[in-house]
Amino acid sequence: DTEVTQTPKHLVMGMTNKKSLKCEQHMGHRAMYWYKQKAKKPPELMFVYSYEKLSINESVPSRFSPECPNSSLLNLHLHALQPEDSALYLCASSPFPSGRPSYEQYFGPGTRLTVT
Amino acid sequence: GENVEQHPSTLSVQEGDSAVIKCTYSDSASNYFPWYKQELGKRPQLIIDIRSNVGEKKDQRIAVTLNKTAKHFSLHITETQPEDSAVYFCAASVRGGGSNYKLTFGKGTLLTVNP
Numbered sequence: 001d002t003e004v005t006q007t008p009k010h011l012v013m014g015m016t017n018k019k020s021l022k023c024e025q026h027m028g029h030r031a032m033y034w035y036k037q038k039a040k041k042p043p044e045l046m047f048v049y050s051y052e053k054l055s056i057n058e059s060v061p062s063r064f065s066p067e068c069p070n071s072s073l074l075n076l077h078l079h080a081l082q083p084e085d086s087a088l089y090l091c092a093s094s095p096f097p098s099g100r101p102s103y104e105q106y107f108g109p110g111t112r113l114t115v116t
Numbered sequence: 117g118e119n120v121e122q123h124p125s126t127l128s129v130q131e132g133d134s135a136v137i138k139c140t141y142s143d144s145a146s147n148y149f150p151w152y153k154q155e156l157g158k159r160p161q162l163i164i165d166i167r168s169n170v171g172e173k174k175d176q177r178i179a180v181t182l183n184k185t186a187k188h189f190s191l192h193i194t195e196t197q198p199e200d201s202a203v204y205f206c207a208a209s210v211r212g213g214g215s216n217y218k219l220t221f222g223k224g225t226l227l228t229v230n231p
Contacts, residue, residue: 042205042221043160048212056212090159098216101147101209105219107159 004108006091012114015081021111023074023091031055032074033092033105034066043090043107049074050098081115088112120208122222130230135196137225139206140188148209149182149189150219155202164191196229203227 004025013019023032031050035043048056049068063085065077074091088110096103119142129135139149147168152160166173166180166189173180179192193200203224212218 040203040224042224045212045218048216048218050216055214055216056218098212098218101145101217103148103209103217104150104162104165106162107152109159 004091004093004106006089006108006111008111009109010112010114012116013078013081014116015083017081018077018079020078021076021089021091021113023076023108024072025093025106025108026072027093027095027106028071029093029095029106030071030097031094031103032068033094034064034074034076035090035092035107037088037090037110047076048098055098078113081113083115086113086115120206120220120222122206122225124225125223126226126228128228128230129196131196131198133196135191135193135200135227135229137191137204137206137227138188139190139208139222140186141208141220142187143208143210144187146187146208146210149180150207151180151191152205152207152221153202154205154224160205193227196227198229198231201227201229 007022034046037043046060047066052068063080067075090110091108092105094103094105121140150165153163154160177194182189205224206222207219209217
């Protein structure tokens, strides 16, 4: 299995809802990432987990809460989102921990989130 | 902060022509430079990367060159085909706080290959 998978593919939620995005990889990768991508823009880093520990938080609002239950799984818990949070949320993984400077990242297909 | 500039923002070529996309970076400590291709509605896909210990890398019709002195790197696609049409992002590894590293992306180039 050489893929990063994400569920759900699409999600529509209201501003008072609580939902979670899930990401999974079975490649034995040591680092996992959450990115946010708006239309016609590059991916924007949100969080990095290295060896299941949070290593980078790009000053993301607390309405986004990441969780790494084990080395294969990464969740993003969503609560009280705003319409401007609507975007494609991409998960990625890398063979090497975030303390290594040269490493390839592989992206999942993303979850298309719409906040109404 | 660390910055990656990418040009052009759009590029239109005829099938069979070559396409070149250029990026510059500001962090002299950057030593890893990947290129991603993203088709409409799809995930970014790593197509080629280069590390600072080499100046050029080639994979079939795709090549990347790196000039560390000038802090720029370029993607070259030869014999372009309509299926090469996509948005291409360059990136550079930069310090992400403490002893961690992250990728900083360019703003992307929309490549259109006309049949």
